[in-house]
Amino acid sequence: MKKTLAAVAVLGAFAGSAFAADVQLYGIVDTGLQYLNADVDRVGFDSESKFSMESGMQSGSRFGFKGTEDLGNGLTVGFILENQFNSDDGSLKNEDSFFHREASLFLEGGFGKVAFGRMGSINGGVSSWGKYGVISAFGTSWGNYSAQAGNWAVGGGQWDNMIAYETPNFAGFKVFAQYGMGNKVENDAEELVGVENESSSDRYYSIGASYANGPLNLYFAVDSVNYATYTSTANADIDPDADDSLTVTLGGNYDFEVVKLFAGAQYFDEVKLSKINGAVNYSNAANGFASKIKGWSLGVSGSIPVAGGNVLVGAAYLDAEAADSIETAGTKDDELSRWIVSAGYDYPLSKRTNVYGVLTYNQDSLDYGTATKEDTDPYVFGVMIGLRHKF
Secondary structure (H helix, E strand, O other): OHHHHHHHHHHHHHHHHHHHHOEEEEEEEEEEEEEEEEEOOOOOOOOEEEEEEEEOOOOOOEEEEEEEEEEEOOEEEEEEEEOOEOOOOOOEOOOOOOOOOEEEEEEEEOOEEEEEEEEEOOOOOOOOOOOHHHHOOOOOOOOOOOOOHHHHOOOOOEEEEEEEEEOOOEOOEEEEEEEEOOOOEEOOOOOEEEOOOOOOOOEEEEEEEEEEEOOEEEEEEEEEEEOOOOOOOOOOOOOOOOOOOEEEEEEEEEEOOOOEEEEEEEEEEEEEHHHOOOOHHHHOOOOOOOOEEEEEEEEEEEEEEEOOEEEEEEEEEEEEEEOOOOOOOOHHHOEEEEEEEEEEEEEEOOOOEEEEEEEEEEEEEEEOOOOOOOOEOOEEEEEEEEEEEEO
């Protein structure tokens, strides 16, 4: 009886706070099946096929809490706490960060909106601040090998200790600015090697703008990672002369009703290769590809209403080479190119539930700047089907 009364009291207290602050529980559960056939095109490695159940192929499975409170005088305070999990096995997406997607507190009024906490970059698709999904019909989902924006354009990632600002809407225009103060980073020996807002930690800057007017949506952003430069015995792998990264992204979409067209382009420089989805292993010891790259990319796609759902088609191309900061003989002449073509169908079963399927082909070409390494042309063919429910 005491436990029951305690539970009722807790629920009552929560309900009271919910009425006061307008708190909402929400989420997405996305589960499907995936088949991948991949060939890394390296001696001693055969092509491999994998059939698996996957979580979050169209949208990352998640749940969260968000709420607002009217402070009067045109001011509103609010928060977003958003988790991410794997619906196929129930595990957390990130064991070290429960509210992995976002943990932010914001104040909004006639001056615009200012937020603090863990957030995603505007040049990305994760968290409420992510904007660049508007440059692809596939958004920023559908895995690491489809024509989604994150596979042919470099995103800004997620950052702890972020400060973000959004202007009011001016005739469809909004301007955004962000500064990520960096993270407290420990090495394998649990020594503190990165300190927030110090040169021992990477820091992030971005500025961008969007325009929305009826069927037209446009997006532009410039962002940079100020790489850590402070070295010590605990973080000896830091490059004290590291050049900061730079990306410039432009694109958008237009709805012609019979088809919604998407297009985007990006220039990037001094970007870590690990930021290119699907290319993470190209810089390991076995491959030895340049660790930082520069180049450009372009993507075009469309969403076509058909039989109550939408047919999705898209193609993208990326062209890159070793960044100017790479001075290692041979490696400084490395080149990477990528083609992606994808097609899919998305059908709503209700306002909150839909089924989907996608076919995709990703072809990379790695040209090494030294004769001691053979050029490779790895590829991945994938098929994805799934069910998504929003609550």
